[in-house]
Amino acid sequence: MISALISRIKTGTFTLVFDDFKQITKVGLSLSVVFSSLAGYLLGANTISYNILILLAFGGYCMVGASNAFNQVIERDLDALMKRTQNRPIPSGRMSVQTALIIAVVFTIVGIAALYIVNPKTAMFGGISIFLYTSVYTPLKTRTPLSVFVGAFPGAIPFMLGWVAATNDFGIEAGVLFMIQFFWQFPHFWAIGWVLYDDYKKAGFNLLPTGKRDKATALQIIMYTFWMMIVAVIPVTGLTGALKLSVVSAIIISIFGLVMMLYAFRLYHRRDNIAARQLMLASVLYITVIQIIYVIDKFV
Structure with missing residues (x-):
């Protein structure tokens, strides 16, 4: 009976931790980015490599997850003021800033490494996306509506990122996917x-x-x-x-x-x-x- 109770507690704790992990990385948004990247890859690939698909999906998720974790660290005090975000892991007190930063840094390193294995250009665009989202777009959100224009750049990378992953080239094709x-x-x-x-x-x-x-x-x-x-x-x-x-x-x-x-x-x-x-x-x-x-x- 006691062992069953301990098991339930552990299971419940794991569920809460996993839910917080999904929130800090914004799993829904991250998966949509992965979907766009895979679509771009399929458009650019002459022959489909499942190894590249896996690396692209994994690296893409890490890329967006890192951006979102950094974002929530930076905006933790502002998130506490809004109804839609006040129950996020950091403002609610369920996750420390240090833990969130560790997740963000690890995801950045692992994600860029995975994309680098695909090819260096893919990793470069992944790194640019993280930088623009966290270091330019996020600070501008409280300063000017032009933040949406800035944020549109990292937001437009995923579709064309898949093409670059497939071709190791950024040409007019990738540019059009980016502009869409x-x-x-x-x-x-x-x-x-x-x-x-x-x-x-x-x-x-x-x-x-x-x-x-x-x-x-x-x-x-x-x-x-x-x-x-x-x-x-x-x-x-x-x-x-x-x-x-x-x-x-x-x-x-x-x-x-x-x-x-x-x-x-x-x-x-x-x-x-x-x-x-x-x-x-x-x-x-x-x-x-x-x-x-x-x-x-x-x-x-």
């Missing part, structure tokens, strides 16, 4: 900033381009959504080197883009949290679906 995810981030994160405007305000974060939930912000969301749609179908022109896209796939991608644009216009007219949340969800669906379409288009 770069422009996508503005409507996505401004929609999040709209929904969480009041909570962000408690910590001094102002991520919206005009600083307000107004028509000007919604108009910029529409503009960036438009450019995202254009860049996403450029490969159909045949001007993007080895990165190709069929007419049928370009049409399907455009339809999904128009759906996202519809929600952007809905936000412009309604300017409420419901419309912003719908746009946010539509943006997640869009980036996931078009990456799948790109991969299917190559192999079918």
Whole structure:
């Protein structure tokens, strides 16, 4: 009976520790980055190496996990002020700053090492991503809405990172993949900033381009959504080197883009949290679906 009780306590403790580990590394976000990287790899690879896939997935997860852990160490006092983040491991007191830093440093070293085995360029872009996210984007979040522009650079790396991992080259193909995810981030994160405007305000974060939930912000969301749609179908022109896209796939991608644009216009007219949340969800669906379409288009 006693041994069973001890076992339950250990199991419960492990579950709590594992939950905190998932929160400090933001497992959902990290897995989405891994998905984007693997999609980029499949687009660039002539022959698929499962060893490279594993290293890319592992290194990509570590890269994002390290960035998020550093971010939560830096913003621990601000996280304590916001409802959505006050129960994170550090502000809640369940994890010490030292432990979080150890996780961040270990993930940085191990992640870059894994990506370096893939090839040095992949490791370089992984290191740049961590640096920009933690040392530039994070400090700017309380200073200027331009932080979203800065954060869009590390956020746009994963899709093209896979291509670089497959080809050991950064050319027009990787550049286009980068630009697709770069422009996508503005409507996505401004929609999040709209929904969480009041909570962000408690910590001094102002991520919206005009600083307000107004028509000007919604108009910029529409503009960036438009450019995202254009860049996403450029490969159909045949001007993007080895990165190709069929007419049928370009049409399907455009339809999904128009759906996202519809929600952007809905936000412009309604300017409420419901419309912003719908746009946010539509943006997640869009980036996931078009990456799948790109991969299917190559192999079918």
